[in-house]
Amino acid sequence: MSKKIAVINDLSGFGRCSLTAAIPTISVMGVQPCPLPTAVLSAQTGFPSYYCDDYTEKMEYFRQEWEKMGVQFDGIYTGFVASETQIRRIFRFLDTFYRESTFLLVDPVMGDEGRVYKLFTPELLRRMKELALRADVVTPNLTELCLLTGADYGELGRMKGEKEITEAAGELAEKLMESGPDTIVVTGIRFEDAQSGERMIGNLAVDQSGRRLSAFPYIGGSFSGTGDLFASIIAGGIARGDDIFRTMDLAGEFVERAMKDSAAEGVERNQGTNFEKYLGMLLPGR
Template sequence: MRTKKIAVINDLSGFGKCSLTAAISAIAAMGVQPCPLPTAILTAQTGYPSYYLDDYTDKMEHYRVEWQKMGQKFDGIYTGFVASEAQIQQIFRFIETFDTPDTFLLVDPVMGDNGRKYSLFTPALLQQMKKLATRADIITPNLTELCLLTDTDFQEISSINNVKEMITRIQELAERFLARGPKHIIVTGIHFTDETGTKQMGNLYVTDSGSELCAFPYIGGSYSGTGDLFASCLAAGIARGDAIPDIIRMTGDFLELALKDSVEEGVPSNDGVNYEKYLSHLMNTPK
């Protein structure tokens, strides 16, 4: 069988183990070819106190034109961090050029986390991201981003103490957005305490036919790039034909190992997780 290819539209950060740095290694480890299209080049991801950002908005069009000349085709298109609403317009042009009935579109609507918006967030960016997310087949928002997409107060959801009630409310928000276009929504990084008093982190998979919560013990810390790694594994797994619930569980196990390693080593959150030594866990099709 030919190697599957995914166009990965995201930034490239020198430090932070996120975006294209995370995507290229994880997708390649899963036997799929990542074809990077940088939205920006950064000295370090935007969580650091200081960084330099080289905006690639104008250069994105060159990728589209040259790849079209080459006659390239993609099994998937996966979008992550964008620096402006203008870049989303470029992404729409790319999709119009390369989308086919056999191409899936996965959108990771990177806009914030833990109830806070990232520094480059604007209301105009949110409006364009909503349009892009409704065009997608799969989206992977964290709870903050799902609230932004659905015009919901994050504190209203995060302050719900009853776990079942909170998960039900998140499912309702996801179902509301499903009605606007996507076929699959995976809400990532949901923190809660289970009935035994154990802190958990879960990913809620929602489709028209129902939902499934995949959770594992909360290791501690909030690290750069874990959302990028999750979305990258999901994109590669879909490309190679894995079932989405299986990919979610496999990726959860992979990230749990990386998080535990990082917490034990005392890695600063901006630096990202120690995932490299665990890439072999992604190489086999999940069972």
């Protein structure tokens, strides 16, 4: 019987993010994604115009019906949430489906590059902290790690060297782990290579066994959905029983290839990356 992950995220028709990124990624890894939409959008919110159908009140119907079915999940993975009310719905979902054998991965989507997203509120942060502390694995970028730990992003943003920024990020991750999560994977850490001066971007995994950085040349710019792809691969790898450090390496390489391809083709950032052609990298046994 295949492993199952409940994926709580929005569904956007355009933008190659959220559920449209998570479903194929987790599926090709040999794991069944069971989507619970938080909202249905014509396009992700980076586009100048979009229609959004809020599913906050409908989330409870999914929980109730799945409870009637007696289903069990190997993992629960939460992404973008639009309000603190949705996080309360997620807590109710966890009360029903989170078991000792279930992992909870929280991707705390709140901001990037030192800026918070437009739906961000202090109450949403408070609730997101509560959710992150219940998680087994949290996948924040540097901005979100600072928000969760109360650190100053400006201080980290001024750091250029690999050693100083990974040391600072690692200490913040360990601080967050003291209150709950077993593993933190910090994404999108930018620095300059000490020898070549080349711009790099890396991901840092921290657990009880230590820290591990996986880095690649930074091509510049950003694309919609790369964080969703990364977190989805981490979730799929955990469900498969893969080593977290190897999974992080795989996720980083996958996202790097998709970004390079999209940059070479001149894809507009809101459209997301050309990740589909690289899904074979994620097949079990590769």
